[in-house]
Amino acid sequence: MTFAVTLLAASLLVFATLDLLPGNAAQVMLGETATPESVTALAHRLGLDQPAPQRYIRWMAGLATLDLGDSIAYDTPIAGLVAERLAVTLPLALLAMALTTLIALAAGVYAAAHHRRVGDLMVMSVSQLGIAVPSFWAGILLVLLFAVTLQWFPAGGFPGWTEDSGGGLWDGLHALLLPAVALALAQAAILARITRSALLDVWREDFVRTARAKGLSRRAVLWRHVLRNALVPVVTVMGLQFANLVTGTIVIENVFALPGLGRLIFQAISNRDLPLMRNIVMLLAASVIVINFAVDLLYAVIDPRLRAAPA
Secondary structure, eight states: OHHHHHHHHHHHHHHHHHHTSSSOHHHHHHOTTOOHHHHHHHHHHHTTTSOHHHHHHHHHHHHHTTOOOBOTTTOSBHHHHHHHHHHHHHHHHHHHHHHHHHHHHHHHHHHHHTTTSHHHHHHHHHHHHHHHSOHHHHHHHHIIIIIIISOOSOSSOOOOSSGGGTOOHHHHHHHHHHHHHHHHHHHHHHHHHHHHHHHHHHHTSHHHHHHHHTTOOHHHHIIIIIHHHTHHHHHHHHHHHHHHHHHTHHHHHHHTTOOSHHHHHHHHHHHTOHHHHHHHHHHHHHHHHHHHHHHHHHHHHHOGGGGSOOO
16 A cells, blocks of 8 residues: 555656656757647647646556557557666666676675784675765766777767667677676665675674574674675665666766666657657656565565564
8 A cells, every 4th residue: 555655656756756747848859940730730649738737647546557658759559668778777787786796795704704814804895985986987087098098998878778779798898898887886885884784793693692692603703694684784785776776877877888777768858759758757667666565575585583563
């Protein structure tokens, strides 16, 4: 129930925000030299002259049946357009999240295991630098080093996932690796610090001292007991980060000229394509809500105590 209410509230917010924006999509499409009659005719054909409540109800009915209508700028069905762009954005976000998780967990565990020693200080210093560097600036630096200077990776573009499109699985991953690294650096720096803090908090618990008193080594206690009990706050941040990676591709996809959802929404904004903007923003909002809901379900898997019914 809460999930459905949140989605409904998000749809109302998205529609109201975009509908109140100044400008006329029909005027933008036809240009400044268009006559008022032609602008009015196009607005009528697109349904822009209808009352806002009527447009909202029609939009919600389309969402329920997956009939998202047609894009004004591209004159193609929005559902197919979004699905085509998701084939780039979703793998990019998943690859960036995988890199974030691997780097952050390794660095966080290492820093916690070497607390107040040189290793801990180095991890914290590097993570602070990673947080300070914006993802788009990191992307530019990666292009200059690995694409322009070393020529190990392409500077931009996406060849596709199939050989028919001129690419393939390896070519697609090769093109997405630099953008994924650019997205992952700042997120990995944040998650590494969260992981370290969570591990150190659990390390001070009584059950850890009991395990140590039973003769378990520091390494065994860390991997068998401390890490699992510290995962709840870590997974919470990971869920938020994955949502940020999906929504944060707008800048990176434009830096690397990737034909993904982020670049599509940028083009929709430039073209004042209201139907396309509404559906993409709603998709991004829904993805954040779904990810947070999945994280809540994952809590019970990580910590069995959360499955117990309250007394």
